[in-house]
Amino acid sequence: MSEANPAAPVVIVGAAMGGLRAAESLRRSGYTGAIRVVGDELHAPYNRPPLSKEVLATDVTHEAVAFPSRAEMGDVEWMLGVRASAVDLDARTLTTDDGNVQQWRALVIATGLRARRLDFAPIAGRHVVRSLDDAMALRAELTPGARVVVVGSGFLGCELSATARKLGCAVTIVTPSAEPMMRPLGDLVAKEMRRRLTEEGVEIFSGVNVAAINGEASVESVELSDGTVVPADVVIESVGSDCNTEWLESTDLDLSDGVLADNAMRAVSTSGLARDDVYVVGDIARFPNPMFDDVPRRIEHWNIPTDTGKRAGAVLAAHLADDGTFAEVVAKPFAPMPSFWSNQFEIKLQAYGLLGLVSDDDIRILEGDLTEQAAVGYYRDGRLVGVLGVGMKAALLPYRKQIADGGS
Amino acid sequence: MIKIEVDMNQCQHYGQCVFEAPDNFKLNDDDKLEYVAEAPDSERDNIEAAVDVCPMQAIRIVE
Numbered sequence: 165m166s167e168a169n170p171a172a173p174v175v176i177v178g179a180a181m182g183g184l185r186a187a188e189s190l191r192r193s194g195y196t197g198a199i200r201v202v203g204d205e206l207h208a209p210y211n212r213p214p215l216s217k218e219v220l221a222t223d224v225t226h227e228a229v230a231f232p233s234r235a236e237m238g239d240v241e242w243m244l245g246v247r248a249s250a251v252d253l254d255a256r257t258l259t260t261d262d263g264n265v266q267q268w269r270a271l272v273i274a275t276g277l278r279a280r281r282l283d284f285a286p287i288a289g290r291h292v293v294r295s296l297d298d299a300m301a302l303r304a305e306l307t308p309g310a311r312v313v314v315v316g317s318g319f320l321g322c323e324l325s326a327t328a329r330k331l332g333c334a335v336t337i338v339t340p341s342a343e344p345m346m347r348p349l350g351d352l353v354a355k356e357m358r359r360r361l362t363e364e365g366v367e368i369f370s371g372v373n374v375a376a377i378n379g380e381a382s383v384e385s386v387e388l389s390d391g392t393v394v395p396a397d398v399v400i401e402s403v404g405s406d407c408n409t410e411w412l413e414s415t416d417l418d419l420s421d422g423v424l425a426d427n428a429m430r431a432v433s434t435s436g437l438a439r440d441d442v443y444v445v446g447d448i449a450r451f452p453n454p455m456f457d458d459v460p461r462r463i464e465h466w467n468i469p470t471d472t473g474k475r476a477g478a479v480l481a482a483h484l485a486d487d488g489t490f491a492e493v494v495a496k497p498f499a500p501m502p503s504f505w506s507n508q509f510e511i512k513l514q515a516y517g518l519l520g521l522v523s524d525d526d527i528r529i530l531e532g533d534l535t536e537q538a539a540v541g542y543y544r545d546g547r548l549v550g551v552l553g554v555g556m557k558a559a560l561l562p563y564r565k566q567i568a569d570g571g572s
Numbered sequence: 573m574i575k576i577e578v579d580m581n582q583c584q585h586y587g588q589c590v591f592e593a594p595d596n597f598k599l600n601d602d603d604k605l606e607y608v609a610e611a612p613d614s615e616r617d618n619i620e621a622a623v624d625v626c627p628m629q630a631i632r633i634v635e
């Protein structure tokens with residue numbers, strides 16, 4: 165491996181929340197050298213959650229969702245509209261789709277996820293929502309009376325259904341699962357979610373797949389695996405996402421699910437070695453969180469890009485400073501509390517911890533009544549690993565603390 | 573002194589700021605956000621962290 169060139173910039177690939185937070189953290193941790201952020205979207209970093217909720221329900225503009233830019237970020241170089249295509253970890257170079265090869269001193273991987281698509285021929289009226297451009301294109305078609313089929317019933321699919329309904333569309337959810345949001349929430353809560361969504365006028369076909377999307381010039385109907393044909397003007401595919409790791413394929417990094425990182429957010433190779441000059445942040449990072457155990461996991465929650473970006477920036481700054489503090493910074497405890505929220509009609513969900521770690525379906529109503537407001541606990545081997553508030557917020561705080569303290 | 577502004581039209585009372593800067597932000601018994609609009613300079617890191625974690629990006633430091 166060649167010596168790192170100290171004049172080369174720290175290159176951050178992915179100009180979204182994770183990349184932004186890593187850059188801010190490098191500056192705040194005292195790194196004053198060059199930083200370059202390379203991203204394939206044309207927009208400066210923006211906040212994605214409103215794109216399925218508040219902002220989609222009104223006007224979708226960059227201004228409405230842009231992250232504020234801090235003064236200390238003034239000399240960060242943004243290369244937007246440029247896609248990373250390959251990287252050489254030994255030579256420390258990055259190749260982009262405009263044909264350029266650039267040197268880096270350290271690399272931050274922040275390329276996140278992209279929406280998975282159903283495997284049907286392209287036709288007008290098919291949509292996904294991951295980016296601002298996606299949301300703008302969809303918004304234009306969510307006109308009152310439009311017939312919208314949402315495929316998939318995760319949080320995103322349910323939020324998009326609620327927003328489309330609010331905008332006056334006729335909305336049908338088509339999902340292979342038994343209940344909406346079944347996997348994260350569990351049967352009991354998911355059944356209540358179905359009741360509420362149905363009450364708001366969303367029709368739900370569950371336990372079925374899409375067999376065909378029909379139409380001449382644009383979508384006219386969706387055919388389900390049980391033969392049902394649902395008329396449709398718009399199809400929103402919310403069927404999961406894939407990690408943007410293609411540009412890393414020629415490296416020896418562990419790409420088995422996202423990019424493997426250690427607890428200091430350093431990228432880890434297939435032979436288990438962590439690199440001090442390559443970091444991973446955000447949705448794409450698979451890292452161990454000692455709040456739960458030592459199993460590395462990817463966590464697609466909004467707080468993770470910020471927490472991991474801050475952590476990576478601090479560790480990398482210490483590495484580059486080379487002032488003897490590195491080991492101490494790496495050893496600092498890093499156990500971010502996962503948290504997410506979801507708004508659908510009057511349903512306000514908020515959660516802490518990892519509900520998905522529940523064992524033996526050990527889900528308990530801790531407070532309240534599911535049909536109104538409730539706090540729901542998710543247990544693994546008798547320890548609290550997640551708490552969900554249905555309309556409840558402040559009441560969750562003691563449970564949040566219990567999770568942080570190890571669950572008992 | 574740091575001056576803080578929260579756009580209460582945007583705020584959805586998620587309460588993430590409460591963990592970062594408990595001296596300035598809290599959720600009351602009705603699950604509504606209450607905040608103190610001024611903080612000493614020593615609180616800057618915490619207030620900036622609160623700005624970062626707001627899901628609605630509704631908090632601003634007025635420079």
Ligand SMILES: Cc1cc2nc3c(=O)[nH]c(=O)nc-3n(C[C@H](O)[C@H](O)[C@H](O)COP(=O)(O)OP(=O)(O)OC[C@H]3O[C@@H](n4cnc5c(N)ncnc54)[C@H](O)[C@@H]3O)c2cc1C
Nearest residue numbers: 178180181182204212213247248275276277446447466504
């Ligand atoms: C519509 C929507 C609603 C959401 N709502 C919620 C919510 O309510 N609550 C919650 O907790 N979470 C929510 N999330 C999840 C949350 O927004 C994500 O966790 C977060 O955006 C992840 O940030 P990131 O920076 O890691 O990745 P991303 O936001 O995916 O950013 C990665 C960036 O890298 C770029 N990129 C990819 N490949 C390359 C390449 N080869 N070269 C250059 N650039 C590249 C991408 O275009 C993108 O700009 C939502 C997500 C979406 C899409």
